Amino acid sequence: MKVGSVLGNLSLRPKIALILLLPVAALLLLAGLRIGSSVSTSRQAAQVRGLTEFALRGTALAHELQRERGLTLGGLLAGRRSPGVREQRATTNRALAAYRESAAGLDVDALAPAAADELASATNRLGGLTDLRQDVNQGSIAPGAALDAYNTTIADLLNTNRGLITGIADPQLAQRVGAFVAVSRIKELAALEREQVSEVLDKGSFGPGEFRRFTSTLSTRAVLLSEFRAAADDAQRATFVDTLVGPEVQRARELQAEAIASEDASRLELDPAEWWTVNSTEIDLLRRVENQLGAAAVEASRDDETAARTRAGLDAAAVLVVLALAIGLSLVVVRSLLRPLGLLRSSAEEVAHSQLPGVVERLQRAEPVDLTAETQPIGIRDRDEIGQVARAFDAVHSTAVRVAAEQAALRRSVADMFLSLGRRLQALVHRQLELLDELERTEADPQQLRSLFRLDHLATRMRRNAENLLVLSGAEPVRRWSEPVPLPRVIRAASAEIEDYNRVGVMPMADVRIVGHAVSDVIHLLAELIENAAAFSPPGTRVQVSGEPAAHGYLLEVEDQGIGMSDEELELANEQLAKPTTIDLASAQRLGFYVVGRLASRHSIKVRLRRSWFGGVAALVLLPASLLGGPETEMERAGTGHPEVGPAPDDPGEPRRGAPGERGEPVPTPVPRAFAVKSPGAGRDNGMAG
């Protein structure tokens, strides 16, 4: 399954990242939503605060306009400008500037359509204030009209405020702003009353419709007051009630009642100055209430804004903390997984690549090996799955070491068996050869001698195979010679040990001798190579042995005209020859190379196979200088001129006095062939070739 293989090839860190992917994504999504909403709430709260502050500025402006209205009216009625109008107009202008500044910061599109309309209307009318004042200055406007102009402007301002309430989501804040707006409207109505009656007092009595206008104002004011009382909370009501106290308020009630009672009177019997003063006082008190409620509303809106911003900040912080914790935790977990895994892997690799092969090698060389020291457990003490794997690996490791030790012991015992068999075999063959020597010594009949020669040849080959067994078991050679032997004679002895010894041709060679202790092994080694060459080439073809001096020794070459070997076979054989450490008993040919390799390594002889020019194989044998004795000295030559007479002493380790050849001169071959007839079969015992 493709997903499974993809997952399997993924490293641990990305895997854990994958596990966290979905939860972290969900967390980020939800956090984002929440933070988004917190931010939006915070922004709304800021907007509301702005609106609230704007409403405050609006009422401040309305207040100044109310005063201006009053003073303007007074001036118009008196026919001259009232003192203080100019200052009042300046104050109004400052309030107007502040209002406009606040208005500029408003997001008009966020307002409800009704509020937006009112705002536009108010802005419009405020724009006409300068002209209005002009008209008033020039006296080109009637008091009533002037009053109306101011009224509508102030009404627009206050109505805008009322429209703002609908945009406030927080009910508590909306209530506060609502209370504030209600009080400001009540105040306006109170101011209107004052103006209206002042106007009437100037004329003397209510004109047509003026009384109704007055009572309408009164009743509206009463309605607003009761609405306020109903909607206000205790604190707000208390503020209202506690502020609107005092003799002036009382007096204002009384004068109001008198005015109401004077509908049909020909003259309104009220002192204009007193009317103006007490009503102004009440209006100022209302202004105080308005300010308090307004300040409370603004403060509440600021609190809302701060709270919303704080919440947004906390949300973001909480999300970040959780994320950091999640990532931190995952990193810790990943590290706690990766560290023991890394340790496990490196320990396993070390065991597999260096430690175990080292143990095997030492066991093969029969060196002592402390098994418990070699199977130290990996240093992972965890109890989780990784620790269990480590334990399992330790078990495998110790099993491997134990198996290797058993194998080594087995190999040793097999080698011992080879040795024992080999020696037994060798002893028997030695007795055979002794017997044959005796028989051959006195046999005169050529036919009989031929049979004896055949037996002798067989026994000689048997002897070599017995010695192969000894080599396999690692035993030292048995036959030793005390004096060096000429190399051509060594080669001849080697040729004699193979089946088709007459196929071997030896080229003329230099005057070198092989030291006594190595002669036996060199004969054996050459015999194996020559036999291999003869066995793998057609009968009738020659196996040629030649030699030449080399840089640090003497180089022999055994060449055949056989089918040759492939590159792989050559490589394998050369490996076996160079490092005969393991016995591969797959084929007899391999066995031969193994024996050659062992014999060669004993004496630092280098053997290598290569392709020969004739298509067959050439075996190169480099005999090191340490195996070479020099040419025979004059003294030795003189001393061996005459062969010894009589039977030789049977001295083990000393060469038997068979041929006087041990101390003979080096003889260049192929002298024997010079004495022989070349044609195969003529004068030669063909039985020897079999």
Next chain:
Amino acid sequence: MTGRYEADPGPFLRPYAMTEGRTEPTGHDLAIEDLIGAASATDPPPWLSLEHRSIALACRETLSVAELAARVDLPLGVTRVLVGDLATHGMVTVHRAPSHAGSPNVALLEQVLHGLQKL
């Protein structure tokens, strides 16, 4: 460790290798009582095999084939073949024993016996 397992019997070259498998002399019909003498007094050439050389040197004294075999400590048949080789190359001369074709000469037989006993 010594003992019969360690001793190596026999000569450096096996007898059949000395003659390359031949059991009869080439080109000559030699009897074991034929007398062999060196052809010249000079040293045998150095390129002779050790066995040939030993026989050639021993021939300075005229001996029968059987005596020669005993003297150089080589098997009888091998000696016969190698003497044949030397004769072919003119290094030795062969004196046929008088009773070669007929019945054995008692004196010759005695001589042979004597030689054999020396082995």
